Amino acid sequence: MSDSEQPGQPGPAGGSWVDTGYGRPDGIERLWAPYRKAYIAAAPEEREGEEADGAKDSGEESSGDPFLDAPRHDDEDSLIVARGRTVYCLLNLYPYNAGHVMVIPYRQVTELEELTAEERVELMDFTVTAIRALKLIDEPEGFNVGFNLGSGSGGSVRSHLHQHVVPRWSGDANFMTVLGGTKVLPELLKETRRRLASAWREVEAGERRRA
DSSP: OOOBBBEEEOOOSOOOEOOBOOOOOSOOOOOOOOOHHHHHHHHHHHHHHHHHHHHHHHHHOOOOOOHHHHGOOOHHHHHHEOOSSSSSEEEOOEEEEETTEEEEEEEEOGHHHHGHHHHHHHHHHHHHHHHHHHHHHHSSSSEEEEEOOOSOOOOOTTTTTEEEEEEOTTTTTOHHHHHHHHOOOOHHHHHHHHHHHHHHHHHHHHHHHHO
């Protein structure tokens, strides 16, 4: 097989695709994950359908921004862990690992520098509390924390800034992930939300006592 060809992979409609092209090898090893692109391409349509259904049930019109719509509903339905004055913490509907949360400003803000001073402070405070709560319930060995900013960053909702907090364990990218493109999640999202919200309140109570 030439460098410009990749083996056929299952396509979204049950067919297969072949990636072809031209170029010189550059020495970089690449993990091909076409299932991720299929999610990114399909997500806006899926969200649109889900939001339309939710708007029908609640009598509210969808904004087209899932991060603006989520706080309009109750915490359990929206998988919201905690709410602040300017930001809130939400479980990721498509988690990289169990406990993957996002800290999101209520305001639709695209660029980090557009945040107000109050939003910046509370966003970081919420990020720290999320880490403490996740350590309390699941004892992860590490975290990936950060933003996907701009059109080249790979984020699936680029119009509304959000900070990812992903708990990590040694070996969490095992053969299922590497060979099968499948992530094994050991718990329902609603149960994760319940445990994490309880731990969040415990962390906040401890901080108040220390103050």
